[in-house]
Amino acid sequence: MAPSTRPAGNRRERPAKPALTRAGIVDTALRVMAAEGLDRVTMRRLAQELDTGAASLYVYVRNTAELHAAMLEELLGQIDLSPVTADGDWQDRLVQILTSYTAILFGHPGLAQSALVTRPNGPAYFGLVDGVLALLAAGGIPGGRAAWAVDLLLHLATSAAAEQGTREHAIDTQDEDEALLAALRDAPAGRFPHLAAIGAGELMSGGGAERLSWGFHVLINGVIQTPRPEPEATS
Amino acid sequence: MAPSTRPAGNRRERPAKPALTRAGIVDTALRVMAAEGLDRVTMRRLAQELDTGAASLYVYVRNTAELHAAMLEELLGQIDLSPVTADGDWQDRLVQILTSYTAILFGHPGLAQSALVTRPNGPAYFGLVDGVLALLAAGGIPGGRAAWAVDLLLHLATSAAAEQGTREHAIDTQDEDEALLAALRDAPAGRFPHLAAIGAGELMSGGGAERLSWGFHVLINGVIQTPRPEPEATS
DNA sequence: ACCTGAACACCGTTCAAGT
DNA sequence: ACCTGAACACCGTTCAAGT
Numbered sequence: 001m002a003p004s005t006r007p008a009g010n011r012r013e014r015p016a017k018p019a020l021t022r023a024g025i026v027d028t029a030l031r032v033m034a035a036e037g038l039d040r041v042t043m044r045r046l047a048q049e050l051d052t053g054a055a056s057l058y059v060y061v062r063n064t065a066e067l068h069a070a071m072l073e074e075l076l077g078q079i080d081l082s083p084v085t086a087d088g089d090w091q092d093r094l095v096q097i098l099t100s101y102t103a104i105l106f107g108h109p110g111l112a113q114s115a116l117v118t119r120p121n122g123p124a125y126f127g128l129v130d131g132v133l134a135l136l137a138a139g140g141i142p143g144g145r146a147a148w149a150v151d152l153l154l155h156l157a158t159s160a161a162a163e164q165g166t167r168e169h170a171i172d173t174q175d176e177d178e179a180l181l182a183a184l185r186d187a188p189a190g191r192f193p194h195l196a197a198i199g200a201g202e203l204m205s206g207g208g209a210e211r212l213s214w215g216f217h218v219l220i221n222g223v224i225q226t227p228r229p230e231p232e233a234t235s
Numbered sequence: 236m237a238p239s240t241r242p243a244g245n246r247r248e249r250p251a252k253p254a255l256t257r258a259g260i261v262d263t264a265l266r267v268m269a270a271e272g273l274d275r276v277t278m279r280r281l282a283q284e285l286d287t288g289a290a291s292l293y294v295y296v297r298n299t300a301e302l303h304a305a306m307l308e309e310l311l312g313q314i315d316l317s318p319v320t321a322d323g324d325w326q327d328r329l330v331q332i333l334t335s336y337t338a339i340l341f342g343h344p345g346l347a348q349s350a351l352v353t354r355p356n357g358p359a360y361f362g363l364v365d366g367v368l369a370l371l372a373a374g375g376i377p378g379g380r381a382a383w384a385v386d387l388l389l390h391l392a393t394s395a396a397a398e399q400g401t402r403e404h405a406i407d408t409q410d411e412d413e414a415l416l417a418a419l420r421d422a423p424a425g426r427f428p429h430l431a432a433i434g435a436g437e438l439m440s441g442g443g444a445e446r447l448s449w450g451f452h453v454l455i456n457g458v459i460q461t462p463r464p465e466p467e468a469t470s
Numbered sequence: 471a472c473c474t475g476a477a478c479a480c481c482g483t484t485c486a487a488g489t
Numbered sequence: 490a491c492c493t494g495a496a497c498a499c500c501g502t503t504c505a506a507g508t
Binding site: 113116117119121123126127129130133134137143144146147148149150151152155156159162163180183184187191192193194195197198202203205210211213214215217218219220221222223225226228229 | 348351352354356358361362364365368369372378379381382383384385386387390391394397398415418419422426427428429430432433437438440445446448449450452453454455456457458460461463464
């Protein structure tokens with residue numbers, strides 16, 4: 001309203017130093033992550049990128065964990081929730097949105113790791129939870145049971161991504177796998193008879209995607225079959 | 236065999252500085268963790284405790300992640316595997332050993348967190364896996380399916396502990412819960428109808444133990460019902 | 471209210487040099 | 490082979506002081 005009192009020349013020229021905002025910080029964090037990985041997303045590095053001091057960021061985010069949660073919340077906006085209202089089998093549609101969620105996390109495994117420990121709680125996450133609940137309701141799962149089931153389903157997706165992510169950015173993944181395989185083979189069959197019977201190969205078999213999809217179906221089938229311990233509220 | 240060439244006076248007197256060994260490092264790490272939490276178990280702090288320099292530890296452990304894995308492996312020795320060979324329903328016995336595993340992790344939540352990302356691979360862990368496989372075999376689960384199921388079951392236990400652990404050592408757990416509850420209540424019912432229908436209370440209801448036990452049963456029931464995608468190897 | 475520089479109190483890991 | 494001190498390259502967070 002009143003004419004700007006700032007120094008001349010800032011009318012519409014490129015603002016060399018954009019105002020600090022929470023959204024700006026989160027976007028910068030996502031950009032740095034995309035370019036160099038989550039490890040490099042530190043308060044100090046972000047501050048440098050934003051041409052300020054690390055201390056300034058604490059006006060907008062409480063700490064690093066909250067920053068990570070905000071980054072994930074931002075990405076969660078990309079989830080395709082259209083299967084919620086589409087036609088077709090509810091189980092298939094449920095797996096579709098879980099897969100959409102998983103795809104985002106697989107693209108940003110560091111965030112998946114932090115999501116295991118700090119649950120996101122913004123509107124995008126709520127939208128996902130609401131979508132899963134909608135499909136469980138469509139499948140006739142009582143509300144109380146569904147409330148618990150959401151957690152199980154999202155958790156499986158999150159931890160699969162976190163795990164796969166750790167593996168991929170570790171340089172010595174193959175070494176570790178070989179070590180584990182070797183350890184499994186060396187495990188005395190007398191002491192670990194069932195392990196020996198099944199064999200190391202079988203234990204580690206299957207692509208991540210195949211296993212995850214199987215896991216989703218295990219959970220869905222299990223949820224259908226398993227009432228909550230307490231007398232369930234009727235929807 | 237040959238008489239010691241070390242300085243006199245070390246025959247059987249208290250060794251002020253015990254020899255560095257991997258086992259000694261791991262034990263010290265466990266002691267520090269018990270006293271002050273996993274955060275304080277740093278290479279530098281451990282070195283100080285062992286009266287040496289941090290660099291010396293790298294002769295025995297590759298890095299911090301490996302140290303954590305070794306600590307967990309040590310604790311896993313305490314798991315009660317007796318239900319594996321006991322009488323009774325295989326599902327009950329399976330839940331018993333999973334609960335025994337969980338109890339250890341709940342006592343050391345920081346380690347649970349690191350186990351989500353770096354799988355343990357020592358004999359104690361193999362013993363646990365073998366026990367779970369034994370009970371799944373007792374339940375008639377085909378070997379190939381059982382191999383995948385172990386992962387799911389142990390993962391659920393691990394992540395429940397990791398999560399609960401984070402909460403407990405966070406000072407602002409209650410603040411966070413209140414914030415989440417408030418956010419859930421504020422979530423517009425029009426936008427998140429199913430969330431609103433179920434209610435925040437329901438979504439977060441249930442003690443950890445109750446929910447975890449339900450989760451185990453969901454998985455077991457699901458595993459019973461859900462064949463692996465490929466034609467399964469016959470036992 | 472917002473922003474800053476500087477400080478506090480640390481980290482993991484590597485490496486050349488010693489024994 | 491094992492052990493060490495010192496160095497490299499960083500961290501998150503707080504706080505008094507400025508605007």
